Amino acid sequence: TQPRPVPVVLDHDGGVDDLVALALLLANPSKVELVGVIVLDADCYVNDAYRVSGKLTSTVRRAAAAKRGVHIKPFPILKSTLSHGGHPFPHEWRVDAKKMDDLPSLNVPKWTTGWEADIPTVPNTDANTPGEEAFAQLFLQSPEPISLCVTGPLTNVAYCLKTHGAAFADKVKEVVIMGGAVDVEGNVFLEGPDVKEPGMLAAEWNIYWDAVSAKAVIESPLLKGKVRLFSLDATNHVPVTSAVCQEFGKYNDSLIAQFIGSSWAMCTHLELGGYGKGYYAWDVLTAAHVVDSGLVEFEPNVPITVEIDPTKRSEGQTRRDLTGAHGVDVAMKIDAERFYMMTYEAAQFV
Template identity: 25%
Template sequence: MRIIIDCDPGNGVPGANIDDGLALALAIAAPQLSLELISIVAGNTPVETGYAVASDLIQRLGAAVPVRQGAARALREAPEPWRDRLDRSVDRCGLRELWARTPAPPPRPAGKPLAPQAIGELICDNPGAITLVATGPLTNVAIALQLYPELVRAVNEIVIMGGTFHVPGYIKDTNFGLDPEAAHAVLTSGAPITLVPMDVTTRTQLRHTDLDRLSAVENDLSRYLEQTLRPWIAYSMQTRGLPGCWIHDALTIAWLLDPSLTTVVEDYVDVSLDGLTRGMTCRYGREGLRLEVGIPEPRGAKVRILQSIDNDRLLALIEGYIHSYI
């Protein structure tokens, strides 16, 4: 399977989530996947930081995968409140020292913001052959759809980590909340979409003991994950009261490798653009609504939505591919 991963990785960055990096590692380790492009969007990290993280991983592995820098901010949403939340929380919590022994990704010369063009050209030049996996805000994907309208029919599938329906404490998630207009444009585009929402990803869990097993076999990928995942697990335990950390984005790649890991339903999905609910994800297939007054007809096409996950099988799958990496 030929894939693009559009992401916002933060491995090695104090306070930044590591799930994009784990998704990249799994995609690189799986021989049945051909990772043909990594595109970077601002989200979990600023776009320059994500570009440095992905470039560092590819250089460490000697992999021949192009990395392209993309959108530095959302289509309309103001970036400052999000950057304050995402980039400075580690210092407000006083937990930067957790990364004291983790080498930071070296800065890279700023790449040109060509990710949307690279995404559109690769998909449209290979109709039906490319699956696009989006694990950050959907800004790059929305711009690619604007530049290449034929992408809707040319893409094999778009697999999106984003959205939340019934997760306590979340009206919206970071990926859709940071750029609601982009999420709305992609979800209602009519492209074939599989959604991996927080409702299922918050049922994943990676503990220190799981990472011990993951890194028991030494290779370049396991060493990288040991270095960069360990502090985030500790950070997540202290700030979220979890026994480990969620691995949201890794589920997108794991599902491609083994769809039987999850159950799936279909529904129409959109994102609110106004008021208190701005950035909130809505399921609104009319046949499932008990009250539809004032609710418009669905736009786009039905979206497949992952519902459940066997976490033990998920971890075993990740471990197997990372251990077999050469």
């Protein structure tokens, strides 16, 4: 008999790959039961990414019921009110969710009309409850531990730990995080008048955006043994190339293939270099682990410390710290072929 699908919450920040990660989770209802999604105003403008999350969810849910007789339970989609002014993501990246909101595959009337009404609220919360608190309540009110997949900065999770402590942490089965760069270069390339020094920084963007929250989560004693880190060490193995993108043309009769293919097509120009230096399936790989835990081998219990000193050039760096009390599991060996195949399979779901 099939094992029961694992309950999963996705905490994302509306980048192209965050939303492709949501598509991957939605397309695997026999493995994953999404019980909630929260959107953070980091690598997006939160209202755009909220709309994309809602329309994508309604599209896959309604099409799965109509075409496959598969019933995906509705789940809350929340907007975090938290922000962090320090290091905003570049505007050119943050507008990607707005472009995705206009994709034809997300605007098929029968799949999206009235999508807002498909979204339930979290029990015991109302319209005045901030999204991050409703997110905490998803865990507190759950009868069983939930797998938490975080594909943006760790701001919401740090809020939950700070506000609810062990009551929250006890309901977390594992926290699977896209973030950091352990043995490889970071990806925060900043130049300009407001930057300390031009050139490469040591940090990865999700950690850099809110290093204090990242430190609180990655070094949390309450989450000991539960943190799995998908740093650039792993995600560097899954570039989004034109060849990968064009493969989705084979499945163009499917809505999810159209959605992923056209979303990736907005990113492949970064192969050419310049600012940003390539696009990767960072968050999709991270989500793929909760669908199929056989995809990745971890280096277990790596003691990691997060640099939070804003006067240092290495702010946001995640480095090995041999004096650390306990470590996190860091994804190191990736079966990239198997990963890409998973995305092509998901593309054909509806």
